[in-house]
Amino acid sequence: MHRATPPLSDNAPPAPAAPVWIKRGTPEYRRVSLALFLAGFATFSLLYCVQPLLPELARTFAVSPAQSALALSVSTACLAVSIVLAGALSEGLGRRKLMFISMALAALCNLLASFLPQWHALLAARALEGILLGGVPAVAMAYLSEEIDPKGLGFAMGLYVGGTALGGMLGRVGMSAMTEFWGWRQALAALSVMDLAAALGFVWLLPNSRNFIKKSGLGARYHLQAWGQHLRHPGLPLLFLIAFGLMGVFVSIYNYAGFLLGVAPYHMGQLQISHIFYAYLFGIVASPVAGGLADRLGRGPVLIAGTLLMAAGLVLTLFEPLAAVVAGIVLLTAGFFVAHSVASGWVGRLATQAKGHASSLYLWGYYMGSSVLGAGAGWFWSRWGWSGVGSVALLVLALVLALAWRVQQLAARQAAACAS
Known part of the structure; x- marks a missing residue:
């Protein structure tokens, strides 16, 4: 599906x-x-640790449900912007160093947020944390695609995404349990210390890059050409939109x-509600x-299957029985991680x-979707509830299904053209 393109710059090293x-x-x-499992764990636990606290934050600071969601949305919005800049910065600074610095500083910023007494100060700290975390996700994907044998890339990318799932689950469930017994501020501080330890473990374990070539003296023109090349690719922009959705x-x-x-x-308490995050185990x-299935069967069919699984789970949550809601969230969670692990790995293969x-x-696209739709859904909640x-x-x-089908068509045409 990739069209041959000239080098980005005459000065870019081969x-x-x-x-x-x-x-x-x-x-x-x-x-x-x-x-990379630790990196995914730390990133997602830091980013989403406030999600189970939204009702608690709404009560503590006397804000609406939609306003409380800003504690998460400002982080993901800032992350969406900084992630683009971090991907460019890593071309000259190096992958491993940038990821470690980002993880450590974000953990310290989250620790600071646990002590702040005012709502807007907390939002400012969460925004800064989002900026700092930008140095991890994009760089982690690039590191894997550069260093891992393509035959094992899908499995390695899946393990990284699995780390994000574990971080998301333990960050949420652990935060709810600690909040129930200690209070949300103490819980936020304890999680920050744990993620700082994860950053230290990450830098100790990760080998230096072998295939990365440091590029010095890259100006804005080089980066604009790189982004422009990817946006002109027939398949990559569709994957970016899929990530958003x-x-x-x-x-x-x-x-x-x-x-x-x-x-x-339902009238469930904070600790009871947190149990839904065990769906992350799936x-x-x-x-x-x-x-692994994408490596063997192709990425398109697995991406479409994951999205359909999400839709089936979502339909189940619209029914009133608690068992249906829980089962629906489990299916939606499994489908999401299937689709995301395949789509993210596909980007590394298409970008040469x-x-x-x-x-x-x-x-x-991924984090803008979190920010825009995550906060915008509050408008629908306030007017029509869960439906x-x-x-x-x-x-x-x-x-998303229509876009995934289109990417699959483009891939099939490219495969047919290469075979002829």
Whole structure:
């Protein structure tokens, strides 16, 4: 599906003729997988630790449900912007160093947020944290696509996404449990210390890049050319839009599920509501499995299947019985991690150069979806309740399916052209 394009710049250094791949099954592969697992864990636990606290924040600071969602949305919005810049910065600074600095400083910023007494000060700290975290996700995707043998890339990317699932789950469930017993401020501080330790473990485990070529003296023109090349690609922009829709739906459902389960007919407490985040266990399992299936069966069918699974789960949540709501959230979570692990890995395969720039554009769409749809769903919640949130989410998933089908068509045509 990729069209041949000229080099981005006459001054850009050539890629290595024979990359030294890290192969699946080797000790280095296991070290990389564990390090990136820790990176995914720290990033998502820091980013989403406030999600189960939204009802608590609304009460503490006397703000509306939609306003409380800003504690998450300002972080993801700032992350969406900084992630694009971080992908470019990593081309000159290096992957490993930038990821470690970002993780450590974000953990310290989250620790600071736990002590702030005013709502707007907390939002400012969360915004800064989002800016700092931009140095992890796009760079992690680029590192994997550069260093891991393509035959094992899908599985390694799935493990990284599985780490994000575990971080998301433990960040939310752990925050709810600690909040129940200690209070939300103490819980936020404890999680920050744990993620600082994860950053130290990450930098100790991750090997230095072998295939990365540091590019110095790159100006704005080089970066604009790199982003422009990816946006002109026939398939990559569709994957960026898919990321927007997938993450937007996922965050919208989890943002307002706490409000849904806290009122009639459920009347569940904070700790009880947090148990829905155990659905992330299915995401942890589904991500590497989906990556392995994509390596064998092709990315298009697995991406479409994951999106359909999300839609089926979403429909179940529209029924009133608690069992149906819980089962629906489980299916939606598994489907999301299947679809996201495949789409994110596909970006690394389609982008033949400037992979950090391509990953950053994918994740810009991913986190903008979290910010725009995650906060915007509050408008539907305030007017039509859960049925309003679910209806708009189903509409977005229908658009994602159409885009995924189009990417699959383009891939099939490209494969046929190469075979002829």
